[in-house]
Amino acid sequence: MDRIAAIRNVEDALAAFERGEIDLETMEERVQGILRTYATEYPDDGTRAYRASGDPRADGLVVLASDRSEARERLGALLDGDLDFEVEPLT
Incomplete structure (x- = not known):
């Protein structure tokens, strides 16, 4: 879409x-x-949606990124803190 x-x-x-x-x-x-x-739903340009889990401040947040590392960076910048969370691609 x-x-x-x-x-x-x-x-x-x-x-x-x-x-x-x-x-x-x-x-x-x-x-x-x-x-x-x-x-x-993105074109095949390498961008995917990633959801965070773990730390309550990050849990459930979704960002677009080209890989897990970039997703963690984007979430870290959004939350402005050193948090313990995981990221998984949305399917």
């Missing part, structure tokens, strides 16, 4: 919420699904 498609899908979810067709929880689920799809 490209950026424009993701934005359109988010707009559709917002519009459905505004029209009263869906509730907040449903809208949140749709938007989360859209963002997860956007973050994990």
